[in-house]
Amino acid sequence: MSGAEAASLVRSLPGVDAVGLEARAASLGTRSVKKDSKARAIDLAISMIDLTTLEGADTPGKVRTLCAKAVRPDPGAPPVAAVCVYPSMVATAAEALRGTGVKVASVATGFPAGQVPLEVRLNDTEAAVKAGADEIDMVVNRGAFLSGDLERVFHEIKAVKAAAAEARLKVILETGELVTYDNVRRASFLAMHAGADFIKTSTGKVGVNATLPVTLLMMQAVRDFRAATGTQVGVKPAGGIRNTKDAIKYLVCVNEVLGDDWLSDHWFRFGASSLLNDLLMQRQKLTTGRYSGPDYVTVD
C-alpha cells in the first residue's frame, strides 16, 4: 500500500463515539474477578508484562537486577514477557536474559519525543537490533501526524520496520498527545497499514498515559484490521497501570473485544514497572491468605 492510499484510507475512517466508548470501557471495568479466576488473571498479567526501566539514571547493574526479577519475579510466579530498556542497555539485558525465554525490548527512534532526524532514528533502531533487541518500541512522529502529514508518518514507520528487520515492531502512538479519539483511531490504522506488529499507547513520559477507553479503542481497531486484512496485530497499553485491579480490567477488555486469540503475551503486553510488585503482593495474598506489604517485594 502506498503512503497516499494509506493516508486517504485513514482519513475516511468514521469518527469515534466518545460517550459510547467511555461507557463501554467503564462497564467492562466493573466485572468482579475473584479467587481462582483472579489467581489465573494475576499469573497471566505477570506473563504479559514488559518490565520497564527508562530512566536517565539506569545503570548496567540496575538493568541486570531487573532482568533477574523478570526471569523469576517471585517463587512460583511465571516470568514476565520482556524487559524494556534504552538502546544503550540492550547488550547488558540481552546478556542477562540469554536462554531464559524472556525477550529484550528496546525503545528506539529518539524515544520519548522522537524529535531527531530520521537518519538518527533509523541508526538508533539498527544499533538496538544489532545489540540483541528482540523487539523495538518506536515512537511516531506526532509533529507530522498533528500537522496532517500522514504520509510522512506512514513512510517513517515503514522505514523503521525495515531497519528493525526480524525484531517485532511496537509503534507507540503517544495517545496523550493525540488530543482526540478520532486521532487515536487514525494513528492506529496508519501504524498497522505501515507494518506495525504491535500498537502501544504511550511512552509513560507525558501527563496522560494509557487509559482504558483509549486502549479499548485500539483493541477495536486491531480487531477490525484483522477482519479486513487477515493480519493480527498486538496491543500494549503502557504507563499509569499500577495495580492489579486495573490490570484485570484490561484483561477483561481483551477477552471481550478480542477474545482468546489475543489473550497471550505474544499479542498483549503491559508496559509497566510498579505494576509487577502489586501483582506479586496480590499473588502472595491469595497464596498465604494474609495481606502482604511492600517489604515483601523488591525495591526497584
Place this chain on the structure above:
Amino acid sequence: MSDRLRVKKTYKLYVGGKFPRSESGRSYPVTTPDGTELANAALASRKDVRDAVAAARKAHRPWAAATAYLRGQILYRAAEMLEGRSGQFAAELASSTGADPGEALGTVEAAIDRLVHYAGWTDKFASVAGGANPVAGPYFNHTKPEPLGVVGLLAPQDDPLLGLVETIAPAVAAGNAVVVVASESRPLPAIGFAEVLATSDLPGGVVNLLSGRVAELAPWLASHADVNGLDLTGVDDPELAAGLEREAAENLKVVRRPGSGTDSLASLRRWTEYKTVWHPAGMAAAAGGGY
C-alpha cells in the same frame, strides 16, 4: 418551636485523612446502653483494613521523619481542638455509655490532659529511652529509639474516648502510623475524635479509624504482613486474642496483651525499636567531627 428538619450526622470511617464510607457499603445501628437508637455507623470490611494499612504505611515515613517538636505541636493542637468541643464530646459520651453528664465531662477533660501529656513526651522520649553508651574502645556508641512503623490498635470496648486516646497517643507520639478499630458498640466518640485529628494538622493517614466488628476485622489486622505492632486491648474474647497472637507471630509483630498497664513511658517504649550506632571516634576527629 422551630419546625426545621434537623441535619443528622453521618458517621463514617477515617482513612488516609478522608472520611469514606465502608468499601462494603454496610452499616450497623449504634444504640445507647438501654437500646435507644443513636445513629448508624459504617461497618468496615477487610478491604477497609487493607486500605487503612496502605494509607498508614504511606504516611508513616514522613511522620517518623518530622521533628519531635512538630509532632508535639500537632498533638497539642489536637488537645486544643478537643477542648473546644468538650461539650459535644461529653454529651456524645454520656449518651453512648450512659454515664452522667458531669462524669462524662470529667472523662473528656482527662482525655485532653492525656493528649497534652503525650505531646510533651515527643521531644523528651529520645533522651530518656536512648543515649550515649559507654564502650571499651575508640568508638562513640549511641542508641536511638525509632518507631516500629504501622501499628494496629484494637481500642478498648468500654472506654470509648479516654481509652481510645490512651491507646492512640503513645503510638503516634513515638512516630508510628496507626490503624484503630474503635469500640464496637460505642464507636461514636471515636469518630468524633477522628474529626478532631483531621482538623489538627495531623497528616492524613497517620491515624486511620475503622468502626465495625472486632471479630471480623482483627484477624486481618493481625495477619497483615505490613503491620508491625498489634494492641489487643479491645479483644474481650480470650480465644480470639490467642488466635490473633498466633497470627501476629507470623511476621514478629510486637503485641500488647489486654490488661497491660498504662504507664506512659512503657507505652511509648512498646511501639519503639532501638537503633545503636557505633561511630569510630578517631575518624570523626580526623574528619573534623565535633563531639
